[in-house]
Amino acid sequence: MDKYLNAALKAVTAASMICREIQGQLVSEDSITKKDKSPVTIADYASQAIVCSILNGEFPSIPIVGEEDSGSLKQDENKAVLEKIKSFLGDWNPDQIIDAIDLGNGEATDLFWTLDPIDGTKGFLRGDQYAVALALIEKGEIVLGVLGCPNLDYDEENNGTLLYATKGNGSVACNFSMKSSRDITVSNRKPEESVRxxxxxxxxxxxxxxxxxxxxxxxxxxxxxxxxxxxxxxxxxxxxxxxxxxxxxxxxxxxxxxxxxxxxxxxxxxxxxxxxxxxxxxxxxxxxxxxxxxxxxxxxxxxxxxxxxxxxxx
Ligand SMILES: [Mg+2]
Missing domain, CATH: 3.40.190.80 (D-Maltodextrin-Binding Protein; domain 2)
Incomplete structure (x- = not known):
């Protein structure tokens, strides 16, 4: 399981950092009032491209069932969006971006990844909470999950939280540098106590x-x-x-x-x-x-x- 977990953590961390950068640069009061959804579109595609390319690089035979596909990105009117994605990903060419996104068109089989490159688009556009969510499913059971939450404070340094779990091994929260981590448990409040x-x-x-x-x-x-x-x-x-x-x-x-x-x-x-x-x-x-x-x-x-x-x- 370690090899899967390490790749998943690497992929979600890389995607979370790109999403954070895109949110920081493109989500402004201005874009929200104009109901411009393009920042989240750019981040969605960039996130899926980066996660898929990392996972596929390490495990080319494991399908990825992702939320997005490149369909509309191939249309001419979206050239600017593709250019923007490219500007955040570095030296990728447009075909590489499209191919990487479409690695997420896999089918659910005996062992597959499932990815939401940005969960919570409204939160993202508000400059607020969203998550990069990746799980590995084996014979219908979730065996690994990683959540990247770039705007969820891990500690007083506001550095975002990465959470993960593998079947039977408990859950862990850490910061994105993974220099600090802690085992996590749900609250132990009982029905006679107050509920949140x-x-x-x-x-x-x-x-x-x-x-x-x-x-x-x-x-x-x-x-x-x-x-x-x-x-x-x-x-x-x-x-x-x-x-x-x-x-x-x-x-x-x-x-x-x-x-x-x-x-x-x-x-x-x-x-x-x-x-x-x-x-x-x-x-x-x-x-x-x-x-x-x-x-x-x-x-x-x-x-x-x-x-x-x-x-x-x-
Ligand atoms: Mg989504």
Whole structure:
């Protein structure tokens, strides 16, 4: 597992540093008011290109199931975007960039990587939280997860947090230089104590009225922790909140979660002692290709609150 972990850490760190640079240079008040999504597009593609090229360089036979493909990037009107990506990646030529991105068009097999090059595009554009999320799935089970969270403070130096877990070995948080690290565990608060929920900053994804009902059913609660993306899993795994809810939307009954939006975060929370299931309490089934076809919604807790949350959902 070490060879996979080392490559995954290297890939996610490299991508996180590029994303941080792009966010720093291109995300300004100006771009947000103009609803210009290009900074996140550039960072998404650059991140996927760099992760795929590193993983493919070391393990050419392991497919990568990534969120992005180069389809629209090949169109003429996106030449400027491609040029921008090139300016951040250094001496890559356009074909190399496109080929590297498309290494992420793999299919789910017995052993494959799954990648979200930027999870939390709204957070990214706000200059706020987002994650680079990479997991390795073997025979339908997550065996390794790495989350790069460039804007999640590891310590008082504001240097970002890299989290990882391999099956059976616990979860670790470190800074991106990996000079400092610590084992992490979920909080040990019990249902008779106060609970902290994790909520999105933006209300685009989740079903907020059902969510509010469930949250309000807990009388002893502290203010919710509001962050975008799989950074929620990072906060849960480090014991800084107890409950994460991603409820199905009633108006989208056929919607199913994508594997890359959860895999890395799920193993990091589980290996930190937490529990993850769908809204009916079933474990998430990562054996169904790109989507969690056998599950609806996702519930993550420190374990202690899990039954109580499921009871309230019913
Ligand atoms: Mg994404």
């Amino acid at each position: 929920f994790l909520e999105s900053v933006e209300s685009g994804h989740a079903n907020h009225s059902d969510q509010a009902k469930i949250i309000n059913a807990f009388s002893e609660r502290k203010d919710s922790v509001r962050v975008d993306s799989q950074v929620k899993y990072a906060v849960l795994a480090q014991g800084n909140a107890e409950v994460y809810l991603r409820l199905p939307k009633p108006d989208m009954p056929d919607y199913r979660e994508k594997i890359w939006d959860h895999a890395a975060g799920v193993i990091i929370v589980e290996e930190a002692g937490g529990l993850i299931s769908d809204v009916s309490g079933k474990p998430l089934d990562f054996s169904q290709g790109k989507k969690l076809l056998n599950n609806k919604g996702v519930i993550g807790t420190n374990g202690q609150f899990h039954d109580m949350v499921l009871e309230n959902i019913k």
